[in-house]
Amino acid sequence: MKAVVLGAGSWGTALATVLCDNGHDTVLWAKRRDLCDEINSRHTNEKYLPGAKLPNALCASSDLKEALAGRDIVIFAVPSAAMVDVVSAASPLLPSDGVIAHAVKGFDVKTGRRMSEVLSSAGSDLDRRLAVITGPSHAEEVVAQMPTTIVVAAFERATAELLQDALMNSYFRVYTNPDVxxxxxxxxxxxxxxxxxxxxxxxxxxxxxxxxxxxxxxxxxxxxxxxxxxxxxxxxxxxxxxxxxxxxxxxxxxxxxxxxxxxxxxxxxxxxxxxxxxxxxxxxxxxxxxxxxxxxxxxxxxxxxxxxxxxxxxxxxxxxxxxxxxxxxxxxxxxxxxxxxxxx
Known part of the structure; x- marks a missing residue:
């Protein structure tokens, strides 16, 4: 599948690494061009994951339109403070039939909204395609391929199971849950x-x-x-x-x-x-x-x-x-x- 992870912090980079390890065509979007250059040329992200070697196939881009083009899976992994702005910028570029997920553990402080509620504002038909990625999962251990288990919660079972199949591998076990x-x-x-x-x-x-x-x-x-x-x-x-x-x-x-x-x-x-x-x-x-x-x-x-x-x-x-x-x-x-x- 074609996937994009928005946010090149430690957790976003770790999720992009899992997707790459599973053979998916994966783009990692970062706001900073110098970070994209580092990921593309040296295959590292020293600020957020010092010492970690990233897959050679992982491609980073600072162009949001380019990063989102033709993607089947979109995962938001930016800090909660940036979520509203990133969702607003990404909304007109989101795929019409892809899975839209977030891996953000926080709220929009101004409104008290959960992150799935922030995402829902990007389109009236998004609820059936929305998912939440969460669970005990330090990025440092994930990129080192240490055994990790997470949860994908979604309103629709097919959405949860699509992400489960995309993410699950020998070191990254994924469970599903309907309780978003x-x-x-x-x-x-x-x-x-x-x-x-x-x-x-x-x-x-x-x-x-x-x-x-x-x-x-x-x-x-x-x-x-x-x-x-x-x-x-x-x-x-x-x-x-x-x-x-x-x-x-x-x-x-x-x-x-x-x-x-x-x-x-x-x-x-x-x-x-x-x-x-x-x-x-x-x-x-x-x-x-x-x-x-x-x-x-x-x-x-x-x-x-x-x-x-x-x-x-x-x-x-x-x-x-x-x-x-x-x-x-x-x-x-x-x-x-x-x-x-x-x-x-």
Missing amino acids: VGAELGGSLKNIIALGVGMADGLGFGDNAKAALMTRGLAEIARLGMKMGASPLTFAGLSGVGDLIVTCTSRHSRNFRAGRLLGQGLSLDEALQQVGMAVEGVRTVQATVELAAQHQVEMPIARAIFDVLFSGKHPQEAVEDLMGRERGHELEEVAREMFSPKWT
């Missing part, structure tokens, strides 16, 4: 929790605190997700707990690294400068706090991280506030129904 909302929320909100786990590490806390943040963070993600129409089962899968674990525990995780720097006393600007690449959790927590208020969902961990990032609260103070909250059930939403009348 859940897949997007799990992939996006886990970045917030990774920031919190990184802060705990930076403060010198141990495994107990990190496990608590991951577990209670997953409860918050599922709580908001179910209010927004997602299946709770999705959050027990690869795009939920799977992605949460890898993002909260890996040395590759930008969100964990940024959180650790914040816990060590750096300002947000200093932490982001040291990481040097997009830290999606920072923007995501803004949209999430607004969504939680809109849907009347309690998300104390997300709120505490928001306060550290944007209200000047010290991470240690945020921890004390979380630990001092009013006592409660672990299964808040169902405790009364499960144990009634004993628990009333």
